[in-house]
Amino acid sequence: MNELYFVTQILFILLFSYGAFRLGKGALTTSVTVQALLANLFVLKQMTFFGLEVTCSDAFAIGSILSLNFLREYFGKESSKKAIQICCFFMIFFVAMSHMHLRFIPSSSDTAHLAYARLLTPAPRLLFASLGVFYLVQHLDIRLFGWISTLLPKSTFPMRSSISLVLSQFIDTVLFSFLGLWGLVAHVGHIIAISFLVKVCIILILGPFMAFFKRIQTDV
Incomplete structure (x- = not known):
């Protein structure tokens, strides 16, 4: 059943990402930021997926990458860079506000504080791990x-891009899993395997998917 929910989640994320694209640059930037926050917030919930214990947030990588690619394709490289800066800024803001929220002393009739504490206490570690790994991997991807x-001067741009992305995303997955999730999830190995598989699928389908949306945009 989880597999069906996962596919449904991906479809909804893709549709909403395309909707953000139709709304313009501001909506795409918002999509990048919101989905990055959701990915870090939802990463603590685990599920059984084809017999493996994984987190429920990997699909948000699809929406985030797709939104960034829309920005890069239709609004320029600088727009995508700006979106990343905005995303990082609000991730830091979220960490600060989460910490401040937990500092408030709950009243005797409060029933939500423990739930917030359980959910938000790991947030700084997750977000700072995400930011650090993201910065490192972006520079690594450029070098790769x-x-x-x-090494392959006759290769096409999609081939070079796909190879470099697969390698850099493998490192991204391993580093974030250990820095952000070690001790918080039951099976880090399962998380790495499924997360990387999802990212590889994203890389493989991203080109045709972008071409499909571009064709729709041209027809419109």
Whole structure:
């Protein structure tokens, strides 16, 4: 049943990402930020997926990457860079406000504080791990792309891009799983395997998916 919910989640994220694209640059930037926050907030819930214990937030990588690619494709490279900066800014803001929210002393009739504490206490670790790994992997991806271009000078851009992304996202998945999730989830190995598989699928389908949306946009 979880597999069906997972596919449904992906479809909804793709549809809402396309809706953000139709609404314009501001909506896409918001989509990048909101989905990054949701991914970090929902990452603590675990489910059984094809017999493996995984988190429920990997699908948000699809929406975030898709939104960034829409920005890069239709609004320019600077727009995508700006979106990443805005995303990082509000992730830090979320960490600060989460910490402040937990500092308030609950009243004797309050029933929500323990739930908030359980949910938000790991948030700083998750978000700072995400930010640190993101910064490192982006620089690594640039270097990998250059090395692949040198080693395979006759390869096409999609091939070079796909190879560099697969390698960099593997490192991203491993680093974030250990830095952000170690001790918080039951099976880090399962998380790494499924998360990386999802990201590989994203990389493989992203090109055709972008072409499909571009064709729709041209027809409109």
